[in-house]
Amino acid sequence: MSGGRYSIRKRVLVTGGAGFIGSHLCERLLANGCDVLCADNFYTGTKDNIAHLIGNAHFELMRHDVTFPLYVEVDEIYNLACPASPVHYQFDPVQTTKTSVHGAINMLGLAKRVKAKILQASTSEVYGDPHVHPQPEGYWGNVNPIGPRSCYDEGKRCAETLFFDYHRQHGLRIKVARIFNTYGPRMHPNDGRVVSNFVVQALKGAPITVYGDGGQTRSFCYVDDLVEALVRLMATRDGFTGPVNLGNPGEFTILELAQKVIALTRSKSRLVKKKLPMDDPRQRKPDIALARRQLSWEPSIGLDAGLRKTIAYFRAGGTGRD
């Protein structure tokens, strides 16, 4: 990549950079003056998400699967590669675990070799179906190790273990972000997650698919807020490792979300109830006291404002540009 030893630009690797969050992060890092290397195997991400960055001399795109080693010279690594939607991570669960675990080993090995700082995109799923509410980082979680969500939940938990062992054993500078449900432009229309499903269905006038009774809750963070937090986390002092919860503490039932989407799109869609997937967490809300303290961060975009931006994106065709 460009930006060798004659450049003063920070060289940053973003794995999963062609995905929903990754593409926004690449954009943000370029705006911050970094040289960005985006590595992605396009499993759930698409070139459309980063097509507008390709002419930029400080952006480089590489087709790469993180389950294989990678040899590049970088200063910082954001490890985001992993399908994130239950539909997609359950499609090939063995590959999902490999991506989380082998991907973490490969990226940690790279960080060790080139002495890079490395951030892991972990997840609120490490809390499973939580018995503690809201969830603080000190809660160890309630995760089924053998269910349909385990490939993702346990894969991410093992990745956290690897990050902390590399930190303790090899002195690596690590940052672990536990990301709660994040949404916004560039979610794939067939992503399968609740916000994109509801918005796409409402805009088409198709039935809104509520799983179960819709009384389960989630806390939704707009992608710009999340990217701000990731960049701040990477910039924290070396001793600060996290894990740190990143999300919006506003908590909504899935029915409330459906009603908001219908109102904001002025859709005539009706609700249809579908079977609740196995092990679907009943409630989820981040305790973000640690992020407030360590990153001086809290989300600034509420659900209505974020949904309006997301709806505008899908109304315009949902083609990667926003």
Ligand code: NAD
């Ligand atoms: P996404 O599916 O849009 O992005 C994931 C990206 O990783 C895609 O571009 C995909 O092609 C790529 N990828 C998958 N397997 C790969 C592999 N083996 N090698 C290289 N690239 C690979 O999902 P997202 O929402 O942008 O999620 C990004 C990261 O954030 C993921 O690690 C996810 O687990 C984490 N996360 C997201 C959320 C959320 O609500 N969006 C919540 C918690 C955690």
Ligand code: UDP
């Ligand atoms: N959900 C739903 N309808 C959909 C998609 C999802 O009711 O079309 C529900 C799902 O059962 C879960 C919540 O919305 O309770 C969030 O699902 P998502 O897949 O977005 O993320 P999760 O937090 O479950 O990983």
